[in-house]
Amino acid sequence: MCQRDQYFVLILGLDNAGKTTFLEQTKTKSNKNYQGMNLAKITSTVGLNIGKIDVGTSRLNFWDLGGQEELQSLWDKYYVESHAVIFIVDSSDRDRIEESRDAFEKMVMNDNLAGVPLMLLANKQDLDGCLKVTEVKTIFNSPLQCMGQRESWVQAVSALRGDGVQEGIDWLVEAIK
Numbered sequence: 353m354c355q356r357d358q359y360f361v362l363i364l365g366l367d368n369a370g371k372t373t374f375l376e377q378t379k380t381k382s383n384k385n386y387q388g389m390n391l392a393k394i395t396s397t398v399g400l401n402i403g404k405i406d407v408g409t410s411r412l413n414f415w416d417l418g419g420q421e422e423l424q425s426l427w428d429k430y431y432v433e434s435h436a437v438i439f440i441v442d443s444s445d446r447d448r449i450e451e452s453r454d455a456f457e458k459m460v461m462n463d464n465l466a467g468v469p470l471m472l473l474a475n476k477q478d479l480d481g482c483l484k485v486t487e488v489k490t491i492f493n494s495p496l497q498c499m500g501q502r503e504s505w506v507q508a509v510s511a512l513r514g515d516g517v518q519e520g521i522d523w524l525v526e527a528i529k
């Protein structure tokens with residue numbers, strides 16, 4: 353078996369943002385034989401979901417951390433180990449968009465993540481009335497501006513349908529190398 357380059361990728365975001373659904377969708381897309389969870393039956397992450405996918409010579413190990421407020425304090429324990437971060441936003445939840453932006457801001461300011469590539473996913477784009485990716489970019493603009501030198505990308509996705517997921521992973525694999 354060939355030796356793969358190992359990378360660790362954190363999947364962060366508020367509870368209910370779609371982290372677990374994204375991870376399952378990613379595993380399904382990367383492995384046609386993967387019999388994953390029923391996406392429609394996934395409930396919010398409490399604890400840690402782990403997944404891995406192989407892309408070319410790279411192995412991406414994902415950690416999907418719980419997003420509830422009391423669990424957010426655990427995020428930074430994982431920062432030093434991670435090679436990239438995926439931050440997922442529920443674009444349909446206007447009531448919690450500021451809370452999501454604040455959690456994102458706190459995360460990007462953490463020194464242990466300095467220079468780590470970061471992808472912001474504007475999720476649930478399939479829902480009517482959701483914030484469009486340009487609106488999400490505007491709301492997250494100030495933390496995006498002050499996060500220093502690193503590669504970053506904002507991607508519109510529907511984790512449930514799988515739209516935009518492959519594009520996001522393609523960007524991540526290039527950015528991480």
Ligand code: GDP
Pocket residue numbers: 365366367368369370371372373374391392393394395396397419475476477478479509510511512513
């Ligand atoms: P987590 O708490 O961040 O892990 O979020 P989950 O993956 O458990 O998703 C929370 C809820 O949002 C579930 O009911 C999912 O089916 C739903 N969900 C996740 N992604 C999408 C999406 O792209 N579109 C829609 N309509 N629902 C989604």
